[in-house]
Amino acid sequence: MQLVIISGKGGTGKTTVASSFAYLSENSIKCDCDVDASNLHIVLGGEDIYNKPYIGAKVAHVNQEKCTSCGACESMCRFDAIKNGIVDELKCEGCAACTVVCDYNAITMADEVTGNEIITKTSKGILSRAHMIAGAEGSGKLVTDVRKNAFKYGAKDDLYILDGTPGVGCAVMASVTGCDLALIIIEPSQSGLNDFKRVLSVIEYFEIKPLVCINKYDINEEITKEIQCYCKENNINVIGKIPFDSLVEQSINELKPIVLYKDSFAGKEIIKIWNSINELITV
Numbered sequence: 001m002q003l004v005i006i007s008g009k010g011g012t013g014k015t016t017v018a019s020s021f022a023y024l025s026e027n028s029i030k031c032d033c034d035v036d037a038s039n040l041h042i043v044l045g046g047e048d049i050y051n052k053p054y055i056g057a058k059v060a061h062v063n064q065e066k067c068t069s070c071g072a073c074e075s076m077c078r079f080d081a082i083k084n085g086i087v088d089e090l091k092c093e094g095c096a097a098c099t100v101v102c103d104y105n106a107i108t109m110a111d112e113v114t115g116n117e118i119i120t121k122t123s124k125g126i127l128s129r130a131h132m133i134a135g136a137e138g139s140g141k142l143v144t145d146v147r148k149n150a151f152k153y154g155a156k157d158d159l160y161i162l163d164g165t166p167g168v169g170c171a172v173m174a175s176v177t178g179c180d181l182a183l184i185i186i187e188p189s190q191s192g193l194n195d196f197k198r199v200l201s202v203i204e205y206f207e208i209k210p211l212v213c214i215n216k217y218d219i220n221e222e223i224t225k226e227i228q229c230y231c232k233e234n235n236i237n238v239i240g241k242i243p244f245d246s247l248v249e250q251s252i253n254e255l256k257p258i259v260l261y262k263d264s265f266a267g268k269e270i271i272k273i274w275n276s277i278n279e280l281i282t283v
């Protein structure tokens with residue numbers, strides 16, 4: 001069973017919910033698919049037991065001994081990434097067009113490390129995650145690798161909890177493909193509702209059962225009602241509504257899951273949502 005927690009954009013409380021679920025579930029395997037800003041390991045702690053450089057791109061490399069400075073590569077490169085036989089690695093898109101026009105065989109494509117694949121052994125079980133270098137491309141493939149690495153530590157029938165990538169880009173597709181359940185976190189605003197509809201279309205495309213959780217539902221009860229009506233009309237289960245709770249910000253600052261705060265209304269609701277999901281999973 002693979003449960004992915006996603007949102008239409010960042011900052012909706014997705015990680016607050018995901019880190020709480022990860023904390024509440026000792027027996028699941030956790031995947032942090034938010035490779036651009038992974039943070040489950042910060043909340044869960046633990047020790048890295050695997051760390052492998054991730055080759056996410058290629059970059060042109062010029063052999064200066066062979067280069068005659070003919071300029072053919074410079075004319076060909078539409079990214080303006082090569083000049084006088086010198087490659088600007090930040091601009092090089094790895095398309096390899098320059099290798100085709102170099103009559104002197106001076107250009108080769110070299111692997112570029114764009115991040116790391118990491119397995120962390122936490123007090124709540126295995127966490128598969130990655131660190132991606134800021135601005136690097138190819139996060140979708142890295143997300144796929146994070147998921148493949150997680151499978152090495154569990155069986156097909158185990159519960160996998162995935163903190164998905166926000167938005168609707170290719171990393172999101174990589175986060176949700178093959179999942180059984182998607183918990184979509186929404187905040188009640190007009191843009192939140194639009195983001196939700198976009199991410200829902202992705203979930204439906206992949207034939208994943210959606211569940212909805214409205215975070216900070218009481219900051220705009222009118223839009224909350226609109227979301228609930230939309231879900232009812234479309235036969236989508238709104239599995240929980242989390243109230244605004246200033247303790248959430250405190251929990252983020254203290255790097256602890258909100259469910260550890262006994263007086264937290266948000267934490268109590270997240271525990272209820274977790275129990276409801278467990279009932280659904282075990283039916």
Ligand code: SF4
Pocket residue numbers: 062066067068069070071072073074084085101102103104105106107
């Ligand atoms: S095409 Fe080849 S030989 Fe010509 S400038 Fe580029 S690297 Fe040098």
Ligand code: SF4
Pocket residue numbers: 059060076077078079080081082087091092093094095096097098099
């Ligand atoms: S690989 Fe493509 S982007 Fe990079 S220098 Fe060659 S032509 Fe330019």
